[in-house]
Every structure is written in structure tokens, then in C-alpha cells.
Amino acid sequence: MFKRILWASVTAAFLSGLAVSSAAAETTLERIKRDGIVQIGFANEKPYSFKQPDGSLAGVDYELARAAFAKLGVPKVEGVAVQFSALIPGLKAGYFDVIAAGLFIRPSRCAEIAFAEPHIQIAxxxxxxxxxxxxxxxxxxxxxxxxxxxxxxxxxxxxxxxxxxxxxxxxxxxxxxxxxxxxxxxxxxxxxxxxxxxxxxxxxxxxxxxxxxxxxxxxxxxxxxxxSINYLGFGFRKDDQELVTKFNDALRSLKGTPEYEAILAKYAVSATDIPSPEVKIADICKQ
Structure with a gap:
């Protein structure tokens, strides 16, 4: 009897460990697709991502992120407002999944987080x-x-x-x-x-x-x-490279569509504010 109880306990512990291990191995991309929700960190700065008087979110980064994530099968984008200086620490700590805040791509920041390909250039x-x-x-x-x-x-x-x-x-x-x-x-x-x-x-x-x-x-x-020209990009955690790749593909597929053009026009972003495809994140991070 004791052996049967001991074996049952060991088996239960083993299966529990497998469940915990499986949950721990879930990537951010898998989680947000399962839940249908992605959380973006933003600093409440126009025209990137900001709260409107009714509490809803707006902004060129917010709307581009929403459109790109919709293509990835993630229909809902929630915002987490933080002070600008807390964007990168908050992302790394897991308080949100992506930075969508008009974040300048800088080598020092590339050392801490992963960036999508630049989506806006501006002086x-x-x-x-x-x-x-x-x-x-x-x-x-x-x-x-x-x-x-x-x-x-x-x-x-x-x-x-x-x-x-x-x-x-x-x-x-x-x-x-x-x-x-x-x-x-x-x-x-x-x-x-x-x-x-x-x-x-x-x-x-x-x-x-x-x-x-x-x-x-x-x-x-x-x-x-x-x-001096600044390149803006969406920020991700370093271990979310698969999500970065999928997001880049989704954003690239948006370009030239009526939806994409409407988002840019809404926030007075012109064609000259969009980086050339030759401008690559790897090169910006080396500068």
C-alpha cells in the first residue's frame, strides 16, 4: 500500500512538473495568440500612443501595432501607460509585451532590447x-x-x-x-x-x-x-526574436494598403517620414 501511495505521489509531482515546464516554455507570441491580447507600453505622448479624453487609445504607433497584431491573429491591444524612463525597464520586467511609444533606436538601447525594423524617420x-x-x-x-x-x-x-x-x-x-x-x-x-x-x-x-x-x-x-536623423521602432524583449520577425512581416505586408495610408494620413506622417527599405535595424544599432 505504501509503495502504491508513494508511486502515485511521485507520478503526480512529475506530471505537475511537466505542466509547469510546459507553461514556462510558452513564448510571448504563443501566449498573445492564445489569449488574443497583447499589451503595449506607452508614455502618453502624441502622436505615437496616447490616451484620449474618453480613455481610449490613439496614435500612429498604437494604430500600426493594432493593425500588425491583427494580422498575427491577436485582435486586442491593451495599453500600459508609464513614464518614458520606465519603458525599457518595464518591458524587460514583463509588465507589457511591446513598446509602442515613438522610441528612438539607439545602440545603447539595442544592447538592452530588440527592435523591429524602423517604421518612421524624423528630425x-x-x-x-x-x-x-x-x-x-x-x-x-x-x-x-x-x-x-x-x-x-x-x-x-x-x-x-x-x-x-x-x-x-x-x-x-x-x-x-x-x-x-x-x-x-x-x-x-x-x-x-x-x-x-x-x-x-x-x-x-x-x-x-x-x-x-x-x-x-x-x-x-x-x-x-x-x-542627425532619428529612426523610430517598436521595442521587444531580447528573447522574443520570433515575435519580432513575425511583427516585421506583418508590418511590411501593411505598407501600401489603404489601411496603412489612412493611419499615416490621420497623424500627418508623410511618405518622406518613412525609412527606405535599405535602412536596416542592424546598421542603426551599430552607429
């Missing part, structure tokens, strides 16, 4: 107080005037560019997220903020042009003999 813009009182039209102007303060957000890719340009830390004021940066500019705590052209236009439109404006013209910084 930087700077936003200043109305009338541009400190006459800022380039980063050279910033370097020439140590009193100029730049508002930036924690974890921003621009921090690396400032370092390369020789802009000292004493001229930087770091905030947790973009709304805080924008408020600091409007209140006069900082003299300029940097962002993509999309974000700068959104900020000026939201302000109604009352207190801030884009600094025009603006001379782009030059790195390695080329004007």
Missing part, C-alpha cells in the same frame, strides 16, 4: 518661448550662451546627442516626462525643449501659439558628416 525640432527671446536656432547657439537651459526628460535619447555636442550637464534640466518639460518651458524655467517635429507641432498646437513656438529655422546637428 529633431526645438521649441522655445514665444518670440524666441534668446535667439536660439542651433545647438551652437546653446554652446555660445551658458545661461541657456535645455529641458529634457529622463531616459531621452537626446541626452547622448548633447554629450556628443559638448553641451555641459550644467545647461540641462531633467524632468520625469514630456508634460513636465513642456510646463517648464511655458513657465520660463527652461529656455528650450527638444523633441521630434511631430511632438513639437503637437505642443505648439495644444498651446495655441500663446506662450511657445518652434525655433525656425533650426540647423540640425551633424554627426559623422551626416545631419
Amino acid at each position: 529633431d525640432a526645438i521649441t522655445v518661448r514665444k518670440g524666441n527671446p534668446k535667439n536660439i536656432h542651433s545647438y551652437d547657439d546653446v554652446l555660445k550662451n551658458p545661461d541657456i537651459k535645455i529641458g529634457t526628460q529622463q531616459g531621452s535619447a537626446s541626452r547622448k546627442d548633447f554629450e556628443r555636442l559638448g553641451i555641459p550637464e550644467s545647461q540641462l534640466v531633467v524632468f520625469q516626462d514630456f508634460p513636465e518639460v513642456s510646463f517648464a518651458l511655458k513657465s520660463g524655467r527652461v529656455d528650450l525643449t527638444t523633441s521630434t517635429i511631430f511632438a513639437a507641432n503637437e505642443a505648439v498646437a495644444a498651446d495655441g501659439g500663446k506662450t511657445i513656438e518652434r525655433a525656425l529655422p533650426f540647423t540640425l546637428p551633424v554627426f559623422d558628416g551626416k545631419p
Whole structure:
């Protein structure tokens, strides 16, 4: 009798272990297809992924992700709003499955997460107080005037560019997220903020042009003999390479379709903002 009980216990433990092992081996792609739900991390920044007044999600990254995942048999996309600096840590910790937040592809980020092929390319813009009182039209102007303060957000890719340009830390004021940066500019705590052209236009439109404006013209910084262009990509965990490949295929199949063109037009993304197929993530990560 004792042997039969012992054998039953061992068998149950073995089968339980197999079940746990099987569950642990399930990939993110398998899970989201089984559940029909994928969670995206976003920083609530227009025009990428943001909450509307009614609580629903919108944005070019959100809608492209939704369309691509629908092609993968995942009909529902849920958003997890976090501060910008928490996007990569949150992804790595498993709080969500994908970053869909207009994330710049940088070699330092490539070392931490996997990126899909770039889906948008865009230049930087700077936003200043109305009338541009400190006459800022380039980063050279910033370097020439140590009193100029730049508002930036924690974890921003621009921090690396400032370092390369020789802009000292004493001229930087770091905030947790973009709304805080924008408020600091409007209140006069900082003299300029940097962002993509999309974000700068959104900020000026939201302000109604009352207190801030884009600094025009603006001379782009030059790195390695080329004007600085930012490439944006969806972020994934390093061990989700199969999901990255499938997502790339799905996004590629969307290009040129009426659905794809409608999403771009809705958020004022033009054909010139789409990277050439020759631009590859592997090359960007090496730069």
C-alpha cells in the first residue's frame, strides 16, 4: 500500500512538473495568440500612443501595432501607460509585451532590447518661448550662451546627442516626462525643449501659439558628416526574436494598403517620414 501511495505521489509531482515546464516554455507570441491580447507600453505622448479624453487609445504607433497584431491573429491591444524612463525597464520586467511609444533606436538601447525594423524617420525640432527671446536656432547657439537651459526628460535619447555636442550637464534640466518639460518651458524655467517635429507641432498646437513656438529655422546637428536623423521602432524583449520577425512581416505586408495610408494620413506622417527599405535595424544599432 505504501509503495502504491508513494508511486502515485511521485507520478503526480512529475506530471505537475511537466505542466509547469510546459507553461514556462510558452513564448510571448504563443501566449498573445492564445489569449488574443497583447499589451503595449506607452508614455502618453502624441502622436505615437496616447490616451484620449474618453480613455481610449490613439496614435500612429498604437494604430500600426493594432493593425500588425491583427494580422498575427491577436485582435486586442491593451495599453500600459508609464513614464518614458520606465519603458525599457518595464518591458524587460514583463509588465507589457511591446513598446509602442515613438522610441528612438539607439545602440545603447539595442544592447538592452530588440527592435523591429524602423517604421518612421524624423528630425529633431526645438521649441522655445514665444518670440524666441534668446535667439536660439542651433545647438551652437546653446554652446555660445551658458545661461541657456535645455529641458529634457529622463531616459531621452537626446541626452547622448548633447554629450556628443559638448553641451555641459550644467545647461540641462531633467524632468520625469514630456508634460513636465513642456510646463517648464511655458513657465520660463527652461529656455528650450527638444523633441521630434511631430511632438513639437503637437505642443505648439495644444498651446495655441500663446506662450511657445518652434525655433525656425533650426540647423540640425551633424554627426559623422551626416545631419542627425532619428529612426523610430517598436521595442521587444531580447528573447522574443520570433515575435519580432513575425511583427516585421506583418508590418511590411501593411505598407501600401489603404489601411496603412489612412493611419499615416490621420497623424500627418508623410511618405518622406518613412525609412527606405535599405535602412536596416542592424546598421542603426551599430552607429
